[in-house]
Amino acid sequence: MIRRAASAVAMIAAVGLLAACSPIQTARLQEDVDSAPGVTAFYTQPDPLPSGEPGSVIRSAPVLGAPPGSVATRILFRSTDLNGRPVVNSGLLVVPDSPAPAGGRTIVSWGHPTTGVAERCAPSRALDPYASVEGLTDFLNRGYAVVYTDYTGMGTAGPDSYLVGDTAGRNILDAARAARDVLGSTVSDRVVLWGHSQGGQAVLFAAQLARSYAPELDVEAAAVAAPATDLASLLRDDIGDISGVTIGSYAFQAYSTVYDEPLTTILTPHAITALPAMNDLCLLTQNKALHTIAQPLVGRFLTSDPETTEPWSGLLAQNTPGGSALAMPLFVAQGESDKLVRPSATDAFVARAKGDGTTVTYDRIPGATHATVALRSLRSLFDWLHSVGVSGTSTSAT
Known part of the structure; x- marks a missing residue:
């Protein structure tokens, strides 16, 4: 017991020091947290895995430092990949x-923006696992339960899932199921989906899959900020700088692994060598090291245009959300x-979604950047939830 208390005090102290640390110091603190025996043991999957349905919880443990007036639980739960195979x-x-x-x-299932693809880059393993969740305290103050998946292959072992829409969408829905598994009758079957950037793509796929994959969940609303929608145009717009090379390194490796396609058909030898x-x-804690590797690859990353080169053009299209009406209203910032x-x-995604028959509310925010858009959209988001009759404690807006 004394040893646990000492570990808890050390963790709190580490969190308190974070704001005063340099990026290198922050990375070292994060490495210390990741290497702690309790953290490592939690994310180690049991072998063999216990049987269970998607969303069933394998392991849970309390987490320190939750926002005032709340409690937090780290969870390990079952999900499935795009082919229906079980993953953790x-x-x-x-x-x-x-x-x-x-x-x-009401449950909010949040999809996080890109933090990396390595297991230790998962939000739940961060030194402060709450800081990146846009609107967390606002949702809690309104009575919602908030859950978030790290996505398959992050946090704990599994196949790559970066921008693999069908896998990430299942992860988002199974996180809501896991919340119900942990909390029982204190939560309902009502769910709000909320995601930013990469998480926006995950949420849009979850919204598309909800009726067929998780029909017991009442997904009342979906909301996204700066979602990754047309993946081909996203790469085209960004591949000429470090951010595009970074996104490309994550995405092409994931697609190569998941769809069993050789990287030699799209990436230069320099890029393939740099990928591991x-x-x-x-991201964030190791940006300087990322930039050091990525900068020389700008203009030397691709061998051909992925928009016109198969199978990559088809894979990008397959992982672009849209094409059918959503069963719930959609908010886009x-x-x-x-x-x-x-x-x-x-703009183009919203026009297509409206054309498909989805009820869309679109908030275009002057001056907002990719980093700030989700935070700056919160007032509009909560006004919209009220307008569509969704709240944290009932289906009637109060």
């Missing part, structure tokens, strides 16, 4: 510590100063 996901569940209302809380090192680094996901791409 890790993630985090954060819930108000007040008594749940009659009928249970790039894909082992996390886009920053007008976003240099990564360009406003023109989101």
Whole structure:
């Protein structure tokens, strides 16, 4: 017990030091946390895996430092990949510590933006696993339970899933199922989907899959900020700089692994050589190292245009959301100063979604960048949830 208490104090101290640290110091603190025996053991999957349905929880443990008035639980749960094969996901569940209302809380399943693809880059393994969740305290204050998956292959072992829409969409829905598994009758079957960037793509696929994959969930609303929609145009817009090379390194490796396609048909030898090192680094805490590797690859990354080169053009199209009406209303936020996901791409997606028959509310935010758009959209997001009759504690807006 004393040893556990000492570990808890050390963790709190590490979190407190983070704001004063340099990027190198932050990375070292993160490595110390990742290497802690308790953390490593939690993310190690049991062998053999226990039987269970998608969303069933394999392991859970309390987590320190939750926002005031809430409690947090780290979870390891079952999901499936795009082919229906069982995979394991890790993630985090954060819930108000007040008594749940009659009928249970509404669940928010959040899709995180790109943090990397290595296991240790997972949000639930971050030094502060709450900081990146846009609107977390706002949702908690309104009575929602918030859950988030790290995606398959992050947090715990599994196949790559970066921008693999059908896998990520299942992960988002199974995280909501896992929340129900942990919390029982204190949560309802009502679900709101919310995602940013890569997480926007995951949420849009989850919204498409919800009726067929998780019919027991009542997905009442889906909301995205600067979603990765037309993947071909995303790569075309960004491949001429470091961000595009980084996205490309994550995406092409994932598609090569998942769809069993050789990288030699799309990437230069220089790019293929650099991929293992790039894909082992996390965004934010290791940006300098990422830039050192990526910069020489700008203009030397691709051998041909993925928009016109098969099978890559087909794979990009397959992982681009849309094409059919969503069963729930959709909120889309886009920053007008976003240099990564360009406003023109989101404009086109919104027009297509409306044409498909989806009910869309579009918030185009002047001055918002890719980094700030989700935060700056929160007021509009909550106004919209109220307008469509969704709240944290009932189906009627209050």
